[in-house]
Amino acid sequence: MKNVIFAGRCDGVGISHVARDCDFIESTGFYRNEYQIHYMLEGERLFYIGKKGCRMSKGTLSFIDKEQIPFTNVIGGEYHNRILVELEESWLIRVSEAMELDLRTFFRKNHGVVLMDDEHQRVIETLFLKMEEVFRKGEASAAAEVKIYILQIIIMVMKGAGIRPSEYSIPEGKMTRYVKVREITNYIIEHYSEVYGLEDLAGIFYMDKSYLSRIFKEVTNFTVNEFINCQRIGHARKYLLNRNMSIEEVSVKLGYESLSYFDRVFKKYVGMSPLQYRKSKLKETKEE
Numbered sequence: 463m464k465n466v467i468f469a470g471r472c473d474g475v476g477i478s479h480v481a482r483d484c485d486f487i488e489s490t491g492f493y494r495n496e497y498q499i500h501y502m503l504e505g506e507r508l509f510y511i512g513k514k515g516c517r518m519s520k521g522t523l524s525f526i527d528k529e530q531i532p533f534t535n536v537i538g539g540e541y542h543n544r545i546l547v548e549l550e551e552s553w554l555i556r557v558s559e560a561m562e563l564d565l566r567t568f569f570r571k572n573h574g575v576v577l578m579d580d581e582h583q584r585v586i587e588t589l590f591l592k593m594e595e596v597f598r599k600g601e602a603s604a605a606a607e608v609k610i611y612i613l614q615i616i617i618m619v620m621k622g623a624g625i626r627p628s629e630y631s632i633p634e635g636k637m638t639r640y641v642k643v644r645e646i647t648n649y650i651i652e653h654y655s656e657v658y659g660l661e662d663l664a665g666i667f668y669m670d671k672s673y674l675s676r677i678f679k680e681v682t683n684f685t686v687n688e689f690i691n692c693q694r695i696g697h698a699r700k701y702l703l704n705r706n707m708s709i710e711e712v713s714v715k716l717g718y719e720s721l722s723y724f725d726r727v728f729k730k731y732v733g734m735s736p737l738q739y740r741k742s743k744l745k746e747t748k749e750e
Contacts (some may be wrong), residue, residue: 470597472605474553475612477593481543497549498526498568499615501586505542509575510640510681515573516627518544521583523615523624527566527573544564545590547612557613568616576624586615601706642667647689654693655717660686694718695731702740709736 468479481504500518505575507518518524528551551566578586589611596604646667650657657663663686664671678686694716701712713724713736728736 468597469592470594470608472597472608474550474556475605475609476548476627477545477597477608479545479590479594496551497528497554497566498524499547499549499612500524500526501545501547502591503543503587505544507542507544512575515599515628518542518575519577519627521578521580522627523576523578523586523619525569525572525574525576525619527569530573557609560596561613567615568620572619572645575627575628576619578624582618582623585618589614640681642669643678647682650690650693654690654697655715657690658717659690691727691731695728698724698728698736698741699732702736703743705744709740712736719726
């Protein structure tokens with residue numbers, strides 16, 4: 463069962479506080495395949511990098527670099543109570559420029575789990591409670607306050623707070639699945655416009671569809687179709703900035719069979735239509 467304790471969103475930032483007594487099957491996030499910070503209040507998960515894993519236990523912060531999401535795994539254990547912060551890349555870039563911080567490099571270098579001591583845990587939990595409080599109040603300063611609190615947590619780690627927990631080798635059976643799914647995700651990343659779903663991939667990799675579907679979800683926390691769409695929509699955001707490409711041309715280039723379907727998928731993942739996104743980004747560029 464999943465209990466959504468809190469969920470809030472402002473420009474470029476989404477925060478959710480969720481308790482679960484089941485696995486990470488359903489996403490509560492606002493963004494897909496963006497930069498993330500997980501904070502564990504209770505329970506335990508596992509975080510996999512390469513051939514090693516470490517525990518996401520109480521008091522750990524986990525930083526996820528969007529470029530490395532396909533190669534992580536957060537399965538293991540059952541109950542957990544965690545706070546998830548999702549940061550859209552465009553916002554991260556703007557903040558980096560304004561505050562002279564290279565936040566994308568920070569996420570790349572800190573991709574993984576950091577265990578905080580008791581004092582830092584109290585500070586972090588207080589900051590997250592403040593985020594919930596200002597979101598609930600809905601005051602004009604809410605977005606600014608929330609973003610300041612998030613930056614406080616990041617700067618805390620930049621200044622040396624926390625230690626890396628012990629790593630351990632992944633059991634052979636899980637490692638086999640992990641390696642196979644990594645191979646599949648690499649293929650999708652390279653051929654996102656040519657792959658149309660589970661059946662295609664099952665044929666390409668000579669695998670049973672049900673088994674492929676199960677291990678892909680287990681390892682990546684995405685269904686196959688979600689992952690394909692994440693790759694396509696990520697590229698769509700770039701193509702839509704090109705004034706010389708029509709939205710229909712972008713749709714075809716991404717591999718969507720119809721413009722209306724592309725429109726629905728884009729709106730689901732981004733929160734606005736491709737046309738609205740193009741107009742908003744071109745307006746931002748003009749203002750800058």
